[in-house]
Amino acid sequence: MVTPFSGGKAELIEQAQEVQGRSLWVDARRRLFRNKAAMASIVLLGAIALMAILAPLLSAYSFDAQDYNVVSCSPDWWPDSTVICNAGGTHWFGTDYLGRDLFVRVLYGARVSLTVGLVATLVSLLIGVAYGAVAGFLGGRIDEFMMRFVDVLYSLPFIFFVIILMVIFHRSLFLLFIAIGAVEWLTMARIVRGQTLSIKQKEFIEAARAAGVGTFSIIRRHVIPNVVGPVIVYVTLTIPSVILAESFLSFLGLGVQEPLTSWGVLISDGANQLETAPWMLVFPAVFMAITLFCFNFIGDGLRDALDPKDR
Amino acid sequence: MLSYAIRRILGAVPTLFIIVTLTFFMMRLAPGGPFDSARRLPPEIEHNIKAAYNLDKPVYQQYLIYLDDLAHFDLGPSFKNKDFSVSQLIATGLPVSAEIGISAMIIAILLGTGLGTLAALKQNKASDYGVMSLAMAGITIPTFVTAPVLTLIFGVYGLNLFGYEITLPVGGWNGGAFHNIILPVTVLALPQIAIISRLVRGSMIEVLHSNYVRTARAKGLPNHLVVWRHALRAALLPLVSYLGPAVAGVLTGSLVVEQIFGLPGIGRYFVQGALNRDYTLVMGVVIAYATLVIVMNLVADLLYAVLDPRVRFD
């Protein structure tokens, strides 16, 4: 109701009467909080990330300190173990074949794997979003051509080209980021383009044009907020793929170089020692599996929260 | 239908062309590769490479000869192995990889479709959650973890099941004996089973809620006919689209599997070639793989048109 009073007081009363609406983001956040699996995953992931950051503080050992007195010994509590580390120090996860403390190495591995995950995903995000948005928005022939290019690349087992790149140009962490990012951008581009296309055809875009809103403002105000949702979901689901890709490369010996270590390297080494020192495989594998599970649950949770349909 | 098929085939050709050309130029740019004048190689290999690549001729002629060779399946000599040409190496490795790969694909498709359909029919009940959890595990646990674990269980320790002691060999090809290929095929198939079952489940659920399935039910068709005749074909369409990426996934997985189980397939040649910097071998394998994937995508496209009449009249 428009009040008969004039002046500031009326406006205050008005504003007090205005109900705050339930935006879609608020709705989504509520749904996400209700998703127990996703919330538990967020907590768990946060814990792992924290441990990775605080790695040097959490263990007395340095990650590359080799101690030939405690080569390949298991933690005290390991069942049926013949070689227990009882050097007085605490090797919670045991040691590897060079006597290096496994616990601290797993945490340092976490650092590398998570960083690769985030940075490579960022690379793919930037390339993919730019490419997809341009294709989707320009539409027509340009879009057809750009998407045909993506289709061509999509049909190649890209990992092979990554391997070739690693072979030719020698391994470096930087190249790793770029190479893996270059693998994942294709799907990101497709998703962004698909979303942009579908938003572009929606009637509220037409309404904005009819109102006289300029193209740039339309993109800023209408297209981007509506595209952000699925992109976030996909980013969360890309990170585990990237971590897996990195570990795959490390397993083949083409990943991270010494002295750095990642979960992939640890798992690869551990797989070789499976009969004699299974803990070398178990701990990094479990950590990686948990991390991947968490990202997947969070991604699924975000997807359901932002676009609930009958599952 | 014919025009659709022709169009698809015509579309595949440029892709192949691009790969072949890319490979050609990448080889020439690689430092330490066959074309790096600073390298030093044993004289026999040097001689082979010179002869094979006609290094005294201008580049565009080299390119044409390269294309011509490819058409005759001649991929040049191995960079590191003086006795063999790349084609020979691929020819020896192909049957091994093919047997493992095809078996894994077939199992993955059958099992994945079955599990996915089951999960969709029993949506949100116990069996649905069970299948989906297994699928999640299958996707997140990498092959190079499942392989050693399974080897440990079945190979080293042996499994005691219903009084039977099951021990499987931990490696070696053994001419493709059944016992030797069970583990590698299983490891290779697991991630694909997981992905396919998720895919089919989602698609089947959507189809089961569609209007034409409602019509089929309204006609009084029993449930199994509704699923078999009306729902299944439509639900399989996304699976057909996935076939290309599936083959790519199996190829990628084979690298690990052949390494761990010591199988003399193309994948192992590829990895060793990569580590040894055997450029020509690596490039040759990539071309072979890429061709395979492109052909697979083509087959998938044609299969799609068979399943969905709407696409044929494009």
Add this chain to the structure above:
Amino acid sequence: MSTPIFQVRDFNVRFHTPDGEVHAVKNANFDVHEGETLGVVGESGSGKSQLFLGAIGLIAGNGTVTGSVKYRGEELIGATQNRLNALRGSKITMIFQDPLTSLTPHMTIGTQVMEALRIHQRVPPAEAERRSIEILELVRIPEARRRMRQYPHELSGGMRQRVMIAMATVCGPDLLIADEPTTALDVTVQAQILDIMRDLQKELKTAIVMVSHDMGVIAGIAHRVQVMRNGEIVESGDVDKIFYEPQHAYTKALLNAMPRIDDPRHAGHLAASEAIVKAETLLTVNDLQVRFPIRTGGVLFPQVKDLRAVDGVSFSLLQGETLGVVGESGCGKSTLARAVLKLVPKSDGAVVWLGRDMGTLSDPDLRRLRKDLQIVFQDPLASLDPRMTIGHSISEPLKAQQPHLTRAQVREQVRDMMARVGLEPGWINRYPHEFSGGQNQRVGIARAMIVRPRLVVCDEAVSALDVSIQSQIVGLILKLQQEFGMAMIFISHDLSVVRQVSHRVMVLYLGRVVEMADRDTIYRDARHPYTRALIRAVPVPDPKLERAKARLILTGDLPSPLDSRAQLTFMKSRMIDDPDAVQYRPRLLEVAPGHLVAEHDPV
């Protein structure tokens, strides 16, 4: 009184949703008798569909059903799945609203029609094929034998609905439940389908349940009627009783709200004010053409044909005048509107606004012009950005046109506009998904009107709304038009509503004008055969009138606009029988002052 074959007692349907329990059908009690047609009327949320889906066991997974439903004395609730399957499709059949998605895409028409025969009556293939062709001919599908081998996507919507009817009657059912079977179809196609159903009933003596929100459809086909609201049956009885002596308040309100094509000022409705005299000409459209290239033909030599969506339309509009634009799907009315507003590029012709040719305007000039030209869309939810508050959406044109306004000033105007369209100004920060369709349409109208445009295009603005809401929104639009003195182009396929709001009416067919005249003339003295067929086909909520109507029905579907012979459908004497030939173009003749009619063969 014939025997009841379908008896429903104390029937309830409940759904368990995450937001609580929804009681969709409450204590329904009624009978369906042999050979009669029962009309079930209700708006959205009335439960009319769920009632029958539940009765024959097709309810969704989270729904529960209680009560009794008896078919010829046999209890259906709690019957085994096998028994239900045996009855469904053979004795009790159902057809649905959306023919475009209700047939299995990968099975041929023949297979789907024969399926029912083979399953229920174990008819051998040859015999099944013969009977299927028979029933397809009965539902007036031309070239039935050829159609048997075609796939659903090769048929039009009207054809597909006929196939659905064929599938549902091929086993000779006792009861056919039709859930809004014609809602998604064009008016002339709807008339054909209803005619087919009436004939089928006479031949096969099938009882029909016709569920619809359209009381005109019900009036033309039902013997008895029951009215539903919020899950309850509020009134039922003989069709004449219900329409001429309604008892329940809701029934009366529903009848009052329905626009009637034969009487624009029915029951005190607002209607367009009397003729506009001496007003200035705002808009002149000259020979407007909009063409879209369509790729057809083979792979190696693809041809590009032009789809003439708008093919030479001319008209002018005076201040304060409303031009109604009617036509069926594919006639180009929406494209025309968008071309006039320059939301879609024109291929030829001129659009002149206040003396200035819009095609020659620069971009900034064009943007300023938009203040005068606004549009209200059909789908209220789709035309609002779901991530913006409704206040934000309404203010957008205002901020674009008058960027110098302060935030407080903008808010003031938005609140004012909201009150005018009947929305609580306190809702300014709410989001579209929190409102109903009708309320969202008010938001759309507020957004269009806030800049006080001189011309508003309403593109099927009320077509997606329930009847009772529809009349409110129409009233609102008319009120605002009078307040602000706007001109209006009102596009709709619903001729009754168009009659209510327009001063002049333009009838389009495949992109061309076939008739244009002032409102009363069009409806009382239409000359072009298409206009006459269109008007005759509109069902009127008056059973006696409907029964007495001599049907002048167009046979067949709308021809493809790419076929050049299509434009001479009403002038076959001059048609060249070649789909690619350049055909004679019927001229638009002025048969009386202000009354234009396209040339046609005498009827």
